Amino acid sequence: MIDLQLTDKTHDEGRQGEALIVDAPKLLNARKLYIESYGCQMNFADSEIVASILLDQGFETTGNYQEADAIFINTCSIRENAEQRVRNRLSQFGIEKRKNPKLIVGVLGCMAERLKSKFLEEEKLVDLVVGPDAYRDLPQLIEQVGDGQKAINVLLSREETYADISPVRLNGNGITAFISIMRGCDNMCSFCVVPFTRGRERSRDPHSILAEAQDLQDRGYKEVTLLGQNVDSYKWKGTAEAEDGAEIMVNFAQLLEKVALISPELRVRFSTSHPKDITDEVLHTIQKYDNICNNIHLPVQSGSSRVLDLMNRTYTREWYINRIDAIRNIIPDCAISTDIIAGFCSETEEEHQETLSMMDYVGYDFAFCFSYSERPGTMAARKLEDDIPEDVKKRRLQEILLKQQTTSHYRLQKSVGKTVRILVEGFSKKSDKDLCGRNDQNAMIVFPAAENVKPGQYVNVIIERCTSATLLGRITA
Template identity: 85%
Template sequence: MIDLQLLDKKHDESRQGEALVLDAPTGNASRKLYIESYGCQMNFADSEIVASILLDQGFETTGDYKEADAIFINTCSIRENAEQRVRNRLSQFGVEKRRNPKLIVGVLGCMAERLKSKFLEEEKLVDVVVGPDAYRDLPQLISQVEDGQKAINVLLSREETYADIAPVRLNGNGITAFISIMRGCDNMCSFCVVPFTRGRERSRDPFSILAEAQDLHDKGYKEVTLLGQNVDSYKWKGGDESETAAVAVNFAQLLEKVALISPELRVRFSTSHPKDITDEVLYTIAKYDNICNNIHLPVQSGSTRMLELMNRTYTKEWYMNRVDAIRRIIPGCAISTDIIAGFCTETEEDHQETLAMMDYVDYDFAFTFSYSERPGTLAARKLPDDIPEEVKKRRLTEILLRQQESSYKRLQENVGKTIRILVEGKSKKSDADYCGRNDQNAMIVFPATAEIQPGQYVNVYIERCTSATLLGKIAD
């Protein structure tokens, strides 16, 4: 018997989770900074950029907001629920601000960009509102607040990539790290607010990306994840390091350059777009053992009619062709996805086509959502949000159940096998166990031993699995 309430809770947490508290000492400093991040991996990476900028201003990070001089919350606008969680959290911070009027409370990221100055009016306890492209302005904005003013900068940029800023690796394990390779998005999906909150797409120069990856490797990191709203559209053209020639780099070439840093440095990436992922990228993944066989390929819907309304610019047949190419070129590659239930005008036939697509692909994992209208998007302006909530919930539950079956089936294929994993640390449930991920990004839990340390590659014999985790022991 499946607990649907628990299943729905896990579905919600899979995208939002608990706020990540960035807590790592950064040296002797006169002021303390507390940051929480919500939403996508890009937000977590951006928080590390913010910490780096404010480190130069004498801020040391803390894990206790009650001792902070400045509190920033890095926000997500992808769903209404995400924004409500931020508002609830700000109310909690407000109690501390009333106790300490000098406390600076700021909102960063997508929600700040969407609401702009309205945020200062709606949330009276907020002092600073800063969009994703304006983090360099934070020292000046903080100075304005200290002079008794409210401060805001939500200007979007066509050039900003923060390529010259070394992120402060916070709350990390010293083993895995994010590297942002591009910012913004040019794909105007009708349901999505990202192009309006993160601006136009621009790629970071490959020299700074490779330098950051090399530095992480030199410091002992074992895995990097290349981040972008649509990594497959990465493209950079400019002079080489000596500016003696023009060079052009696409994503497949960048992926290869990062993989060549060291065979012991695992490389992941997120997110791909079905319209842009090429065979060149797939053959590059197949060529290098240290590029993980795991592709996140959002489908959103299995219905071509729905995909057209979503402005996804591909058909279900195109998507299936890309899945077939992945299966052919990278046998055993894990595929995860995003799915929206109850988008505008979705019929029962459309919904059944989504379930059929899930059966066709047999996804290893899926982030699933019921449609939430976001102000300012094309769908909010032109399409009716006409699917009743009870229908959305029922369809989402069916998608969740189908995915749970698929996830269990895919993990079950590993039982009885010995697989190589990167140990990340202690299991969340027990200090007596270690956990780590395999090439396909599945989580493996096994008994800890004195001989094994986080950051090591080990072979684990898989004895059994749940629908979310592989369980095993160190192989003889």
């Protein structure tokens, strides 16, 4: 991941891992569990499921790996540098393993699924390897390690959604939370490993999703983010008790509305959308409810129809522009972010220019940009030649980054002078004299703290100026 625009956890695949103390009750004589998560928000949500499963087994989460009885890394395989960071981190944990041979070290998630038993062979300090669909098996696997064996379960499932598990919230702020609404992915993008590491797409029962959202609202949370590899393809079919057992179908627009109706004070976000699936029905639902944030992440990947076809994205440049036009017409003040890959297989200079012109057309608020990195096992690795020289990739990526930096700054400048409603999330990273929070469009706002303003409150802030990535203002009536 490039260090530009690291404002959205969803697509910061290469970021440093994160481990935080949970809001779970303290347990008497509990064993200590340290979880470090890398990559997308789905991984962070999965870590909360793991924490819940192991809480029932007497594990209490800690933010200090040096006091842990078990260390788990929830991994990402989307980029090569993310995998390398995990390997480097395992080397650091090896120091603790040598001090305490009883320490359990485990690799979870997408990297575990992709490399499987190789991890146990190559990384001698790793005791267990568990894929995204096998977390329910962790108690048995830990017991197996306790008996002196290595343990592995990377079986994928067509049914597992963990719908009955109440996640232990790892961010600890009591304000924002993730809700996983589906798992897996049926889109076979040629550059992507997700279908191989997370399996086929399956949607979670909407009743369990609404119950989780209601519980969060009852506990004082003010914002939920609905998560899926492709939320727009959410589709659940089942029976409804209220309709005498009649079968019903729930799509994403309907689910989004149901969550929004829980409370006008519960702000709703979602990620990620796919250009081939996002519908006008979804857009009209966003426009209808004030508590659904006007912020859509719509990965374009390339501005060239030929390159999009090679990527197996199943839409053209013209289709993507049609979806952008629909967003702008139905939700005029909607912020749009994206993902862009520079230097994909056989990309010409003219096709690179098409990507730059797409950026000009859309005017993205944020963009998460990468140079193409071949991932083993993908369709691109099997059938396409990674033939763009590294220096060309870097130059094209730099041109994309510079354009996005200018556009992001311009988009933020349009907010100067306006009064916006924000949800206060906490103190600024740079100063405990400033608070921070995000507006409807997901832009971060920093403003002087006030005695009567606490995290979790909504406040009105007038924007006075901006940097290239942050809005700065003050509280107003």
